[in-house]
Amino acid sequence: MCSFYDRMITQSHINTEMNNIFSDRISDVPKSFIREILKVAVDEEVISFAGGLPNRDLFPLEELKQASDAVFKHVGPSALQYSSSEGSLKIRKFISARYLQKFNLEIPVEHILITSGSQQGLDLLGKTFLNEGDDIIIEEPGYLGAIQAFSIYKPNFLPITVSDDGLDIDTLNNVLNNREVKLIYSVPNFQNPSGVSYPEKNRKEISETIGHKNVLIIEDDPYGDLRYAGKPGLSFKHLVPERSILLGSFSKTVVPGFRLGWIVADEDIYEKLLIAKQASDLHTNQFAQCVIEEYLAMGNFESHVSSIKEVYGRQRDAMINSIKKYFPSNVRYTQPDGGMFLWVALPHDLSSMKLFNIAIEKKVAFVPGHPFYIGKKETNTLRLNFSNVDESTIETGIQRLGEAIGELLEQNEKSPGNNRGSAV
Amino acid sequence: MCSFYDRMITQSHINTEMNNIFSDRISDVPKSFIREILKVAVDEEVISFAGGLPNRDLFPLEELKQASDAVFKHVGPSALQYSSSEGSLKIRKFISARYLQKFNLEIPVEHILITSGSQQGLDLLGKTFLNEGDDIIIEEPGYLGAIQAFSIYKPNFLPITVSDDGLDIDTLNNVLNNREVKLIYSVPNFQNPSGVSYPEKNRKEISETIGHKNVLIIEDDPYGDLRYAGKPGLSFKHLVPERSILLGSFSKTVVPGFRLGWIVADEDIYEKLLIAKQASDLHTNQFAQCVIEEYLAMGNFESHVSSIKEVYGRQRDAMINSIKKYFPSNVRYTQPDGGMFLWVALPHDLSSMKLFNIAIEKKVAFVPGHPFYIGKKETNTLRLNFSNVDESTIETGIQRLGEAIGELLEQNEKSPGNNRGSAV
Numbered sequence: 001m002c003s004f005y006d007r008m009i010t011q012s013h014i015n016t017e018m019n020n021i022f023s024d025r026i027s028d029v030p031k032s033f034i035r036e037i038l039k040v041a042v043d044e045e046v047i048s049f050a051g052g053l054p055n056r057d058l059f060p061l062e063e064l065k066q067a068s069d070a071v072f073k074h075v076g077p078s079a080l081q082y083s084s085s086e087g088s089l090k091i092r093k094f095i096s097a098r099y100l101q102k103f104n105l106e107i108p109v110e111h112i113l114i115t116s117g118s119q120q121g122l123d124l125l126g127k128t129f130l131n132e133g134d135d136i137i138i139e140e141p142g143y144l145g146a147i148q149a150f151s152i153y154k155p156n157f158l159p160i161t162v163s164d165d166g167l168d169i170d171t172l173n174n175v176l177n178n179r180e181v182k183l184i185y186s187v188p189n190f191q192n193p194s195g196v197s198y199p200e201k202n203r204k205e206i207s208e209t210i211g212h213k214n215v216l217i218i219e220d221d222p223y224g225d226l227r228y229a230g231k232p233g234l235s236f237k238h239l240v241p242e243r244s245i246l247l248g249s250f251s252k253t254v255v256p257g258f259r260l261g262w263i264v265a266d267e268d269i270y271e272k273l274l275i276a277k278q279a280s281d282l283h284t285n286q287f288a289q290c291v292i293e294e295y296l297a298m299g300n301f302e303s304h305v306s307s308i309k310e311v312y313g314r315q316r317d318a319m320i321n322s323i324k325k326y327f328p329s330n331v332r333y334t335q336p337d338g339g340m341f342l343w344v345a346l347p348h349d350l351s352s353m354k355l356f357n358i359a360i361e362k363k364v365a366f367v368p369g370h371p372f373y374i375g376k377k378e379t380n381t382l383r384l385n386f387s388n389v390d391e392s393t394i395e396t397g398i399q400r401l402g403e404a405i406g407e408l409l410e411q412n413e414k415s416p417g418n419n420r421g422s423a424v
Numbered sequence: 425m426c427s428f429y430d431r432m433i434t435q436s437h438i439n440t441e442m443n444n445i446f447s448d449r450i451s452d453v454p455k456s457f458i459r460e461i462l463k464v465a466v467d468e469e470v471i472s473f474a475g476g477l478p479n480r481d482l483f484p485l486e487e488l489k490q491a492s493d494a495v496f497k498h499v500g501p502s503a504l505q506y507s508s509s510e511g512s513l514k515i516r517k518f519i520s521a522r523y524l525q526k527f528n529l530e531i532p533v534e535h536i537l538i539t540s541g542s543q544q545g546l547d548l549l550g551k552t553f554l555n556e557g558d559d560i561i562i563e564e565p566g567y568l569g570a571i572q573a574f575s576i577y578k579p580n581f582l583p584i585t586v587s588d589d590g591l592d593i594d595t596l597n598n599v600l601n602n603r604e605v606k607l608i609y610s611v612p613n614f615q616n617p618s619g620v621s622y623p624e625k626n627r628k629e630i631s632e633t634i635g636h637k638n639v640l641i642i643e644d645d646p647y648g649d650l651r652y653a654g655k656p657g658l659s660f661k662h663l664v665p666e667r668s669i670l671l672g673s674f675s676k677t678v679v680p681g682f683r684l685g686w687i688v689a690d691e692d693i694y695e696k697l698l699i700a701k702q703a704s705d706l707h708t709n710q711f712a713q714c715v716i717e718e719y720l721a722m723g724n725f726e727s728h729v730s731s732i733k734e735v736y737g738r739q740r741d742a743m744i745n746s747i748k749k750y751f752p753s754n755v756r757y758t759q760p761d762g763g764m765f766l767w768v769a770l771p772h773d774l775s776s777m778k779l780f781n782i783a784i785e786k787k788v789a790f791v792p793g794h795p796f797y798i799g800k801k802e803t804n805t806l807r808l809n810f811s812n813v814d815e816s817t818i819e820t821g822i823q824r825l826g827e828a829i830g831e832l833l834e835q836n837e838k839s840p841g842n843n844r845g846s847a848v
Contacts, residue, residue: 021575021606021640026552027695056501064504065496072489077480080488080679116540116683120705127576128450148703152551153447170765182445216445255504257710259540272450279572281544285709286681 025154036194039176044365047397049384050065050365052192052340056388058308059255060295067294071287079290080277087114087262088289088375095248095262105237107246111264113273116284118222118249118261120277122149125218125245127276128269129183137168137175137184141343141372141381143192145419146185146220152177155182157374162194173209188233190223190339193372193383197337200233207239215243222249223339228313230337237264245269250292252340253305258288265356278304307400312340318391319384319398328409340387343369345380346405352382353409362402432488449578458587467787471821473808474789476764478618480812482732483679484719484765491718495711503714509702511538511686518720519686521674529661531670535688537697542646542685546573549642550667551700552693553607554579561599561608565767565796567616570609570644579606581798586618588758590626597633605639612657614647614763617796617807621761626658631663639667646673646685647763649729652737654761661688669693674716676714676764677729682712690724736764743808743822749823750826752833764811765819767793769804770829772836779832788824 015126061193086092092112099105115121122145130136130153138147140159147157158175161168166330177179184206188198198206219236236244249261265273277283295301319342323333330347346352352368359365369381386394429756431450465731495503516536523529546569554560554577560569564583571581582599585592591610599605610629612622643660660668673685673848689697701707719725743766747757754771770776776792783789793805810818 021553021554021638022696023551023555023558025555026700053506056505059501059504061496061501061504065493068492068496070491072485072492077483077485078811080483080485080681081480082477082675082680117703117708119703123704127447127515129445129447132448134447145703145706148699152700152703214445251506255711256506257504259705259707260521272446275572276450276576277571279543279576280704281540281545281683282569283683284682285540287679287712288709 001291002414016208025152030155046360046363046365047389047393047400048365049386049389049397049401050367051385051388053385053388054256054308054340055311060304062302063295063298063300063304064255064291066209067291067298070294071290075290079287081286081311083283083289085105085274085283087284088293090293091260091289091296092262099264103232103235103238105235107264109265109272113263113265113270113277114284114289115261115263115277116281117251117256117259118220118247119145119149120259120280120284121247121261121263122146122220123152124263124273124276124280125183126150126153126155127280128272129216134183135179137172137181137358138374139186139191140374140376141193141369142185143187143220144371145271147374150185159374162191162196162198164196164199166198167206169202169205169209172206176209176213176215179216181213184210184215184217185220186217187220187222187223188235188236190226190336190341192223192339193341193367193369194343195334195336195339195341196343197230198233203233203236203239207236207243210243211240216245217243218245218247219249222247222252224248225253226309226312226340227338228309242266253301253308254292254295258285260284260288260292273385309338312387315386315389315391315394316342318394319386322395322398323402326399328402328405331405340385342384342386344382344384347380347409348416349380350408350412351378352380353378355382355404358407359401359404362400362404364404366401436622449576468598470784470787470789471813471817471824472789473810473813473821473825474791475809475812477809477812478676478680478732478764479735482735484724484728485726487719488679488715489723489727491715491722494718495714499714501713505710507707507713508709509698509707511536511708512717514717515684515713515720516686523688527656527659531658531661535690535694537687537689537694537701538708538713539685539687539701540705541675541680541683542644542671543569543573544683544704544708545671545685545687546570546644547576548687548697548700548704549607550574550577550579551704552696553640558607559603559605561596562604562798563610563615563794564798565617566609566798567611567644568795571798574609583798586615586620586622588620588621588623590622591630593626593629593633595632600633600637600639605637608634608639608641610641610660611644611646611647612660613645614650614760614762614765616647617765617791617793618767619758619760619763619765620767621654622657627657627660627663631660631667634667635664640669641667642671644667644671646671646676648672649677650733650736650764651762652733652740666690677725678716678719678733682709682716684708684712684716733762736811738820739810739813739815740766742818743810746819746822747826750823752826752829755829763808766808766810768806768808770806771804771833772840773804774832774836775802776804777802779806779828782831783825783828786824786828788821788828792823 069411092109095112096107099107132154134155136155137158139162160171217236237246245266332345333344336342358370367383369379370376516533519536520531520533523531556578559577561581561582563586584595641660663668670688756769758767780792791807794800795802
């Protein structure tokens with residue numbers, strides 16, 4: 001016995017020398033740069049536009065408390081037992097009815113799969129569709145969480161630029177004509193990180209193009225309900241129903257901590273997604289689903305969404321007005337009709353990483369643009385979040401950021417070229 | 425416009441003709457046969473030993489209600505916000521302290537990752553370790569959920585028999601000497617489906633063997649706390665700490681509906697698992713974690729586990745006593761020291777699928793053994809669950825099942841060979 005334990009001890013460092021023990025895929029997943037940024041931003045004096053958090057002051061705490069009480073009282077143990085992989089039938093009925101009422105979309109309940117947040121939806125889609133080396137079109141700049149989720153399945157990312165004009169249609173046509181693309185990942189409403197939405201014309205052009213191809217479009221729509229201006233565009237579920245998969249979430253309209261999202265997909269895809277769901281976590285937290293059932297049954301969901309829109313809308317206005325007031329006029333920025341983010345491009349291709357370092361000294365944080373691109377180490381772009389900071393704090397923070405940009409411009413005048421990122 | 429929509433309509437059936445749209449992996453995942461079985465067993469007159477559910481009458485409903493109230497009152501919005509991928513620090517500290525106190529295992533908090541149930545732990549391990557074609561040893565019969573989770577990553581399964589003697593050590597040595605095995609998946613305590621535990625001698629032999637090899641052992645331990653007889657065996661975290669990954673869960677000791685489990689792994693592995701976790705669902709339901717924090721702080725967890733053990737222990741005894749009374753004496757069965765299942769082998773290699781059909785007519789259900797093997801369509805084995813049926817119902821159900829076995833034996837005497845499964 002003793003010799004056995006001695007051997008164990010002498011072997012105790014072998015593990016770190018074990019070769020090839022990890023999968024190839026896990027080495028390919030980009031580390032969350034944003035997490036590192038957020039660590040810098042925890043200093044209480046720092047005004048942070050870096051996170052992507054909804055405003056916690058707007059969480060419907062009292063109603064969720066009542067809903068939770070009702071679940072313990074009326075549902076009891078079955079709210080705490082193992083449950084179905086498809087998820088709550090009542091929630092799926094609510095989602096189906098709401099798509100019809102709000103968006104004139106006919107979605108059968110059987111096409112709705114509850115997921116543990118939209119992030120799990122992305123993982124399930126990766127599991128279900130992506131072989132190693134498969135072509136997938138993503139937006140550039142694009143949502144980092146989607147890039148992470150799909151990276152696990154080692155696809156070949158084909159980034160296509162998004163702008164106020166939507167997804168670059170010429171490039172899309174070109175890519176689809178020359179490659180066997182399997183999936184297109186899109187956030188057509190108030191995209192993360194840029195805040196832009198695809199114009200109606202762009203949506204129709206995309207639909208016409210992909211209707212001829214052996215390709216599916218994923219429409220990730222966590223922000224669609226948060227519209228502060230303009231008219232909603234048609235969903236790809238309207239335009240190319242047979243070619244589209246739609247993702248939704250309660251994270252931005254109720255609370256993110258419950259991790260409740262959903263996927264809308266046709267039967268043959270649904271069946272595969274369900275197998276992937278079972279293999280991934282059996283089912284989504286049953287108690288949280290029961291609480292949301294009760295909450296939705298109270299009937300205040302729409303007025304709650306309206307109140308979020310009112311507050312975020314004002315915060316967006318505050319940010320745009322402050323930018324006009326405090327940023328040099330050669331700084332470009334998007335003016336989103338909804339969502340939680342806007343996107344800034346510095347003049348002279350100045351590095352947003354350099355700006356970040358100056359900004360942190362001035363106690364204001366944001367996310368530099370490069371993690372939203374595949375393979376870039378620097379850009380002249382940055383993301384600003386406006387959902388989680390109140391109006392007067394927004395003005396103070398943007399003023400600080402304007403000063404930081406001013407300093408960077410001065411430095412650049414003194415030694416031009418030294419502070420360059422890469423143009424986008 | 426019109427022609428565009430017309431084209432859409434004529435194209436509406438193309439989707440089903442889309443070739444090669446799904447990933448190879450998703451076609452390889454076995455469908456949950458157990459789910460199909462459970463559908464048959466919903467008839468209220470059927471006594472079901474088929475499921476794997478904990479007994480809902482034992483859920484600590486009142487304490488969880490109090491804990492939930494406390495979370496709304498004292499924690500508030502941060503219980504509903506986005507949270508850390510590592511999971512609740514308080515829960516991880518509790519788990520760490522309990523490993524030390526109950527099992528004399530020193531596990532740093534930094535080695536504990538909260539997962540959305542143990543099932544997600546298995547998926548994260550698949551993501552982190554398994555390249556296509558990698559060798560993984562699994563138990564035979566083995567846990568179906570693990571086979572499903574790993575199947576996604578297309579490994580090469582190498583099944584090794586488990587019995588009352590534990591994992592077959594000769595086969596293990598043989599396989600490890602001849603193949604480059606990456607992972608061993610084991611459930612050493614009260615295994616699902618067989619109910620057997622690895623004897624101490626077997627654990628030490630396994631540890632000695634793998635200490636010399638470039639291989640990791642996964643110890644999945646959802647049932648370890650549910651011991652009704654005998655002495656706990658040493659964890660592989662004791663025996664080969666650098667070679668072992670340990671999985672735990674609150675599903676059997678508190679409630680499964682919260683989907684709360686954990687993985688214990690060393691730093692280098694932990695770091696990769698954390699990336700996989702972020703990509704999979706960002707983090708586990710934060711509200712459920714806060715409620716469990718409060719529940720654990722109340723201090724009744726150990727006495728609650730004791731009360732579960734008392735009830736399940738009596739139910740196990742009732743099942744064994746009824747089997748002795750009602751089954752033909754040439755039926756073999758395991759006598760587990762804990763957990764939720766026991767395992768039955770029919771004489772003359774009779775088919776447990778044939779038995780299932782007779783049993784359902786007699787209003788009693790179980791899970792035939794073949795889904796717990798790789799590539800088998802029939803066996804002479806079956807799994808019986810005793811956690812979710814009370815003692816008197818167990819006696820009635822086992823009596824019915826004994827009659828069904830009697831009928832199958834009679835049929836076999838009349839036309840021998842016709843009712844054969846395959847021997848195990």
